[in-house]
Amino acid sequence: MKIYLNGQLVSKDEAKISVFDHGLLYGDGIFEGIRIYNRKVFLLEEHIERLYESAHAIRLPIPLSPAEMTKAVEETVAANELVDGYIRLVITRGSGSLGLDIRRTSDPQVIIIADKISLYPEELYEQGLKIITASTIRNHPQALSPRIKSLNYLNNILAKIEGSDAGCLEAVMLNHKGEVAECTGDNIFIVKNGVLKTPSTDAGILDGITRRAVLRLAREAKLEIMETTMTRHELYVADECFLTGSAAEVIAVVELDGRLIGDGKPGPVTKDLKSRFEKLTRE
Ligand SMILES: Cc1ncc(COP(=O)(O)O)c(C=O)c1O
Helix, strand or coil: CEEEECCEEEEHHHCCCCCCEHHHHHCCEEEEEEEEECCEECCHHHHHHHHHHHHHHCCCCCCCCHHHHHHHHHHHHHHCCCCCEEEEEEEECCEECCCCCHHHEECCCEEEEEECCCCCCHHHHHHCEEEEECCCCCCCCCCCCCCCCECCCHHHHHHHHHHHHCCCCCEEEECCCCCEEEECCCEEEEEECCEEEECCHHHCCCCCHHHHHHHHHHHHCCCEEEECCCCHHHHHCCCEEEEEECCCEEEEEEEECCEECCCCCCCHHHHHHHHHHHHHHHC
16 A cells, blocks of 8 residues: 655555644644545545635645645555545644644645545445434534534544444434534435435534535435424434435435334435435446
């Protein structure tokens, strides 16, 4: 495996950064998770745009232009001869003193890892997931906007632990107002009476790139779409529910907090959008 580190492709053993890096000391940095389908990087432009927006929001100067970053990602994918896979693009603040001051850091580190991925067992893509609602809420947008894909994922990790403790692979997170936000690493959708609903970005969620792609596919399919405030009750009484993410792709949810969603099987709208997504990515 060849890893891109600050302009060079190095082996896994050589891919090392300083213990004084604020990415490690404070989670001070940003990242992207991106799919490779059939040697092509999926929606790379949107991921690069979100990366630079995250950087701008935390005042992190990325030492490459978006065009140079795009080229670096493509070179890393080619060097690893990946047909299908997953890219983790990480930018850290760089190393500094043992204090928070960003003025005493230098050299943001640019890391690109391209690897294979399988998030959920294959059969769950047919059967759907059982999930719970976590008691840990999503970041308060006034504290750290969930729109920033930062290296601070601790509350999502705490929610994920709650999920694992309950025997679930994902967990729904509510926002500070008690409304549905998203899952620990995926956006959430429901279908009710033929209408596709998902929390709007105002709910304090990551503006997911798979979410956007699925909304475009839903528009093509002439579905009625509502980006709207959602309560947990609406999830319980939904006809269908599914999650989206670069790693997860499109996966049905068939049970939440011990309540079956619909008839407890992936529904027709979910299946249709899932197959449209597969077509988009693989054909
Ligand atoms: C918290 C969170 N929400 C949603 C998503 C899905 O976003 P995307 O479709 O851009 O991968 C992710 C994964 O990146 C995530 O970490």
